[in-house]
Amino acid sequence: MVDVNDIRNPAIALGGLTGLDRVFTFHYDETNNIRRLHLTPNGLNVRAPQCFVLGGIAHAGLAPVLDFEDLRTAFNLQRSSVELKLKHLGKGDFLALLDAPKVCTFLNWLKNSNAFIHFQVLDPMYxxxxxxxxxxxxxxxxxxxxxxxxxxxxxxxxxxxxxxxxxxxxxxxxxxxxxxxxxxxxxxxxxxxxxxxxxxxxxxxxxxxxxxxxxxxxxxxxxxxxxxxRPNVLIDGFGSFYLHRLALFKHSNHILDIEPSIQDFLAGLELKDGEVALSNFSFVDSRSAPWVQVSDVLAGLLGKLFIFASNNDLEEIFASLSGLNGHQRAALDTLIGLVDRSTDECPAFVQYINSLEDQRRLAAIFDS
Incomplete structure (x- = not known):
């Protein structure tokens, strides 16, 4: 049995976190989930693991009703599309995505909604x-x-x-x-x-x-x-990061995309909130959950952002930012505004588990 308060209370004390007793509805998706990182005779099983991102959309109280047809109309998706994916809005690296008109439309759509964004970013090698x-x-x-x-x-x-x-x-x-x-x-x-x-x-x-x-x-x-x-096993799954979120926001409702390994991990813990079974989360098929689809796009975009920050030093980042065209600058400003709005609402919506250097690089982007 795992009492989530044994995870939650030290995290609150260590980080001085506030606002966690409020009720939110979180929708989640992930990107760069390598599931396992281990050493082999030829090196890592994943030669260059990228930052794992678990994140998505949060609403105060209940999430508003969202139909997939609303997404199809908002982002001019083809009739053959059955769910929203980042590839439907743009392709390429972070800078290329900022230049994609539909990505800008997506970010403005989020800005005009009552949604907040939330994410955890983890550098597996760090x-x-x-x-x-x-x-x-x-x-x-x-x-x-x-x-x-x-x-x-x-x-x-x-x-x-x-x-x-x-x-x-x-x-x-x-x-x-x-x-x-x-x-x-x-x-x-x-x-x-x-x-x-x-x-x-x-x-x-x-x-x-x-x-x-x-x-x-x-x-x-x-x-x-x-x-x-365990010899040669660096990471045996990302279940603990899901668990941390469920524990930290134990009063909120968490809706996650189906991920069998995470479902099995959580099911094996017998989660409790004190003496009461914890039942604040559910797994859904993303095709039936448009807010999870929106979370998929956001997590994918953030994953590209963290790769950009990790792969470029500060001088290269400043050079790239100074060379942004108008569309890219507008899209980045909107993304920065979403992060600021969300952390103003609840600083714990955002968590970084990466190096100080990469956090400095991200700060350079978010402060630009």
Whole structure:
């Protein structure tokens, strides 16, 4: 049995979150769900995993009735279309989608509705690698290290993120995350060698802090999240991220697209809200749920945005933004307005599980 309050209450306390007792109706879809990330003799099973996005549309109270024919009319869909998909509105990368007239129409349609948008974004490799930092800090128990943990996680990820061949090869040699006590020192020593070789990637302060943390790790007797784990399995599913949403907004109604693996995961938890069974979610066929179809388009567009941010540094992002044409600028401004309107309503509508660097890149886009 899982009491969702054991997930919800610490999250509220840690994040200072408010407004979560209000009743909303959430519709969901996802994009870039690789379902499982693991190490193979040839590297990762997915060579370059992209950000997983779980998100969609939220309404205060009940969602208004929406018929698929309304969507067909609003976005001039072909008569053969049976549901709304992002490909019906535009194709290509994020910048190409901003230039698609139907994407602009879609964003303006959302702007003129009473809808909010919500999303969680997760970088699978970032999530997988930060166990190194969490293990050292948890075992060492230093409040000073806890305070700078996000910076240390960002820098470790920066050290390893841009080498899709070498990083999995290193992790595979140690059956990461099941490094174990015998190989712990060798693993940390190898990270130290890489850090020294790539010192020029970091400001002096960042380099010294990460170097110091790895030196601490080399002296510890154990690394709790890097032993007694499933060998070579970095992510075994995204069910916990669905669970976090259901727990955080336990008073709301959550309507999700059918995903058998997530249904099985949640069914096996016997979810409770105190002594009462939690029944605040349901799975539906998207063809019968137009708001889920709208969520599909939004999640897909956001997925393209996060890929754009992840694959371009700040200088490249500023150059791209300065080169936007009028249609692209208008579409981006509308998307930014939707995010602002939604986070003003409830900051917890948006959650980032990615590096500080990628969050800076996204901030550059949203503040443009």
């Amino acid at each position: 999530w997988s690698l930060v166990d190194v930092i969490d293990s050292i800090i948890a075992e060492h128990g230093s409040n000073e290290l806890i305070a700078i943990a996000p910076l240390l996680k960002n820098d470790l990820y920066w050290l390893l993120r841009n080498d899709p061949d070498e990083t999995p090869e290193i992790l595979g040699r140690y059956t990461y995350p099941d490094v174990g006590r015998v190989r712990r020192a060798t693993f940390i020593a190898e990270l130290q060698v890489i850090l020294k070789a790539r010192q020029d990637l970091f400001p002096a302060f960042n380099f010294q802090m990460l170097k110091g943390l790895l030196q601490i790790g080399a002296r510890l007797e154990r690394l709790p999240y890097l032993e007694d784990e």
